[in-house]
Amino acid sequence: MKTVRVVVVGAGVIGFSTAVCISEALPFCSVTLLADKFSPDTTSDGAAGILFAAQFPDIPLERQKRWFKDSFDHLLAIVQSQHAPDAGVMLSSGFQIFKDVPAVKKPFWSEFVIGFRPMTDDELKRFPDHKFGQAFTTLKCECSTYLPWLEKRFRKAGGRVEQRKINSLQELSNSFDIIVNCSGLGSKTLVGDTEVYPVRGQVLKVEAPWVQHFIRDGDGKTYIYPGIASVTIGGTRQEADWRLQVDDGDTKGILERCSRLEPSLSKAKILSKWVGLRPSRRNPRVERELVQLQGRQVPVVHNYGHGGWGVTLAWGTAVDVLELVRQCLHEMSPQAKL
Numbered sequence: 001m002k003t004v005r006v007v008v009v010g011a012g013v014i015g016f017s018t019a020v021c022i023s024e025a026l027p028f029c030s031v032t033l034l035a036d037k038f039s040p041d042t043t044s045d046g047a048a049g050i051l052f053a054a055q056f057p058d059i060p061l062e063r064q065k066r067w068f069k070d071s072f073d074h075l076l077a078i079v080q081s082q083h084a085p086d087a088g089v090m091l092s093s094g095f096q097i098f099k100d101v102p103a104v105k106k107p108f109w110s111e112f113v114i115g116f117r118p119m120t121d122d123e124l125k126r127f128p129d130h131k132f133g134q135a136f137t138t139l140k141c142e143c144s145t146y147l148p149w150l151e152k153r154f155r156k157a158g159g160r161v162e163q164r165k166i167n168s169l170q171e172l173s174n175s176f177d178i179i180v181n182c183s184g185l186g187s188k189t190l191v192g193d194t195e196v197y198p199v200r201g202q203v204l205k206v207e208a209p210w211v212q213h214f215i216r217d218g219d220g221k222t223y224i225y226p227g228i229a230s231v232t233i234g235g236t237r238q239e240a241d242w243r244l245q246v247d248d249g250d251t252k253g254i255l256e257r258c259s260r261l262e263p264s265l266s267k268a269k270i271l272s273k274w275v276g277l278r279p280s281r282r283n284p285r286v287e288r289e290l291v292q293l294q295g296r297q298v299p300v301v302h303n304y305g306h307g308g309w310g311v312t313l314a315w316g317t318a319v320d321v322l323e324l325v326r327q328c329l330h331e332m333s334p335q336a337k338l
């Protein structure tokens, strides 16, 4: 089969996962990953990286389960291999706690994480403001280590990397046969998607090696995630807020809320403060379409809009994109064996 030129736009966790998936599975494709920002300057780099998810309203639950399971199994296999220390992935055990008993006590992903169970009354005593809790072991994927590791894996599979900003998909249509759009919040301007919007999140990294378990308030605004070299504490969820500067009021609020859950954190040294804009959308967009570019129909596969769950869903949605790229290839060349 003739070499098919594929371009993946985006060097965050969605772009690199997708590029690795395609380049490893389809060796007759030449894959280029193109982006204006690379690690450590993407949104993905600052994410806490905990594998955890909320349910999207209009995506079939079976598909969301598959996204979660594929990602979990992929990262768990890394943890269980000799690559774990280089890839920045670790197991993480802890608690999600609720001030009021939630309507759904067993989220859809509870069957994929390890040892999911309700917290005991004894465990809940530590959190007098909370009435209910879930204990489980999940994974934490630190993208500032994971992205360079994926990039090496991508290059090993023959992938090429280029740093530049694209103002329109037209710029790519002469050089590539298939365009894969993983540009996150950039899709707002790149493909004119008015549905994608920022949800600002601020987090701090603190030195607190004695904190061994994660604690997440079910409201999604307060969390403590021990990581490989530091503990990420957060956070904020500010819709349609484009500010990338650290806000001192948010820093104070994060320290107060987290110290209420884990009082020893008031003594922890702050190592860094960070703000990122979650590429949010009612549902992530994982689909293909034909776009008229420079007088011809070009297959474009989209994979963006994962909001606060991009690290969690990256590998699972990349597997779907691989299937969508296969469908594009089949339409371009129905006789080819893929």
Ligand SMILES: Cc1cc2nc3c(=O)[nH]c(=O)nc-3n(C[C@H](O)[C@H](O)[C@H](O)COP(=O)(O)OP(=O)(O)OC[C@H]3O[C@@H](n4cnc5c(N)ncnc54)[C@H](O)[C@@H]3O)c2cc1C
Binding pocket: 009, 010, 011, 012, 013, 014, 015, 034, 035, 036, 037, 038, 042, 043, 044, 045, 046, 047, 048, 049, 050, 051, 052, 164, 165, 166, 167, 182, 183, 184, 185, 186, 187, 190, 200, 201, 202, 203, 234, 235, 275, 276, 277, 278, 279, 304, 305, 306, 307, 308, 309, 310, 311, 312, 313
């Ligand atoms: C505070 C915070 C905590 C988080 N914690 C978690 C967590 O614990 N678990 C979890 O699963 N998720 C978490 N997230 C969410 C996660 O960070 C995102 O869902 C994820 O990073 C999105 O990845 P992405 O690759 O789509 O976007 P990005 O990482 O933003 O990457 C987008 C890429 O597209 C490129 N690009 C965009 N436009 C163009 C253009 N026109 N031309 C060229 N390149 C372009 C950019 O340069 C960049 O390389 C968190 C987010 C925040 C802010």
Ligand SMILES: O=C([O-])CC(=O)C(=O)O
Binding pocket: 048, 050, 052, 201, 216, 220, 223, 234, 235, 278, 307, 308, 309
């Ligand atoms: O909500 C969490 O636990 C972490 C996260 O994904 C985010 O801040 O977006």
